Amino acid sequence: MDLGPFLALYCIGQAVPSLCISVGICHQAPLPSVHSSRLSDKSAIIYELQILFTQILASILNQLKGPGTNCIHIWCPCVYIHPCAAMSVYVSLDQLCLYYIDTGRQRGPSTLCLGWVDKPLSTGGGNAVSGSLGRPLVEEFQKQRASFGRVAILSDPAKAHKFSEVQKNGDIEVISGSFLDFKCYQGFDVVLSLAGNATMRLQPAMIEAAIAGGVRHFYPSEFGTDIALPGVWQFRYFRDKVATRDHLAAKAKEVPGFRYTLLLCGQFSDWAAGEFSGVDVQKHTVEAYGYPDAETSVTALNDVVRYTVSSILLPFPVGQSRREIRVRGDNLTWTQLIALLEEVQGVKYQVKFIDPEEAAKKQEEARQRGDEEGELRWAGRVLGPTGRVRVPLPLDNDKFGFEPERLKETLQRLLKGN
Structure with a gap:
């Protein structure tokens, strides 16, 4: 008919x-x-x-x-x-x-995920760590596979074999090639970048390649705090994210129909009580470079990938080239975070807050000796405890059909038996 x-x-x-x-x-x-x-x-x-x-x-x-x-x-x-x-x-x-x-596809938009590595350079408030986000993200795409056309992972040829499990089902492709080759992006509507700290500076070049390949919607590797907050934009840890945002804004003015989405979710709840933040759940100690009343926003990793995949299906605001998706699972002070740890584990923590300037000195020492990993690690140590990992109101949680996991629930799930 x-x-x-x-x-x-x-x-x-x-x-x-x-x-x-x-x-x-x-x-x-x-x-x-x-x-x-x-x-x-x-x-x-x-x-x-x-x-x-x-x-x-x-x-x-x-x-x-x-x-x-x-x-x-x-x-x-x-x-x-x-x-x-x-x-x-x-x-x-x-x-x-x-x-x-x-769309030009059978169902929804075709999406390309830039592949991840097994061991991230570092973790923390930025959350742009492909090793931790990549696998859950692909699993979420598999759950929502019927909503999309073509879904693929772009991987370095030397690491493509690590995605053999993904390929078994046949519903997600693995493309072996360079992130900087425009041919790898051809046939896709949306690109999600999972660049970690070590490759964050390459994102402007990735954006150029994606646009040359016909991509018109780009998700940079954000997945963290609102870096537009006062005192955050100039912070060393976010230098390459700022450069990426500036490049996206310039390309949106230059290329008709090009648009981008910034997904802001705070810190992953799964890492809120981790070594990177100065928390030792085995020894029940906290050594945080910051202040007890500093606020932090957190979202469980499984909820982050659910928000990310579902957001691709949301209509893009008419007449705009830039969109923010602002979500969080919880927002609390460090005093409240420590109280939750004590409640969940049934123990009293030994807590020490250290002047953030001490971490800044160690960061500078690492920079002077050319240790970028150490520089970023010490820059990251102060993010949460100084209130630099936040997603203020207004939020977009109500655009999605689920309630995110609260931090207490995450801690109960992760610390069971500790």
């Missing part, structure tokens, strides 16, 4: 595709790009959508099994229904817009 132009619900989902988020008009022929347009009779449109939905649902599902189409979506930028939701259509009466999405 050839429906020609027809009203369709854009399907996304996990195990079983659910009908949610947006409504659209699909054609086999490409449609002109429409970034934003007000509709005159909103109530009438919604009424027609409700009627047509019941009439053509079966035909829609049959059509969606075939090759991907170009879609104009009517979407609600202030309401998001999680992929697990049952067949629902939500349209905002006060913000009804037209938004053009060129």
Whole structure:
């Protein structure tokens, strides 16, 4: 049955595709790009959508099994229904817009993850550590695989064999090549960079290669604090992130249709009580370079990857090239963090707060002897305890259909038996 132009619900989902988020008009022929347009009779449109939905649902599902189409979506930028939701259509009466999405794939956008290493250079408030984030991220893509078109990992040829387990299922590709070769990016809509501290400075070159390969949506390796906060932007630990942000902003002005997303989540909860922060859960001691009343934002690693993958499916703000996704699982002071440790483990901690200037001296000593790893390690030691790892309000948690794990729950899960 050839429906020609027809009203369709854009399907996304996990195990079983659910009908949610947006409504659209699909054609086999490409449609002109429409970034934003007000509709005159909103109530009438919604009424027609409700009627047509019941009439053509079966035909829609049959059509969606075939090759991907170009879609104009009517979407609600202030309401998001999680992929697990049952067949629902939500349209905002006060913000009804037209938004053009060129998927060119069978389902959703095609996504390329820049491969990770097994042992990160360092960990901490920046969280841009591909070794810790990469595997959970790919596992989350596998859970939400039905929502995407092509999903792949770009890996250095010498490390491609480490992804053999990923390739077994056949649902995620492994591309062997250089992060700086534009040909490796061809055929993808979205790129997620998992650059660690050692490769963070290469991100501007990665962005250039991705754009040359046709990518129009880039996620830099953020996954941490809001570096735009006062006193954070100039901090050594975030120097390469700042350079990457500046480069993204420049390319967004230069390249039509290019956009980028910054995912801000604070510190991984899984590391909040770790050696990098000066916490020893075995000896029950804390030696923190900072202050007891310093606030820190944390999010569990499993929630970070869930937010990341789900955020790709959110409509991008019309007329904007830069988007922030601001989420967190908890926000608390270091005094409160230590109290949670004591409660979960049932012991009293020996706590010592040290002047952050002492860490700054060690950082400078490492820099002078050319020890970049040591320089970053000492720069990172002061991040959490001095209040530099925060994601202030407003948050975007309510755009996702799940509640994040609180820090107490994370500690109970990780410290069971300690």
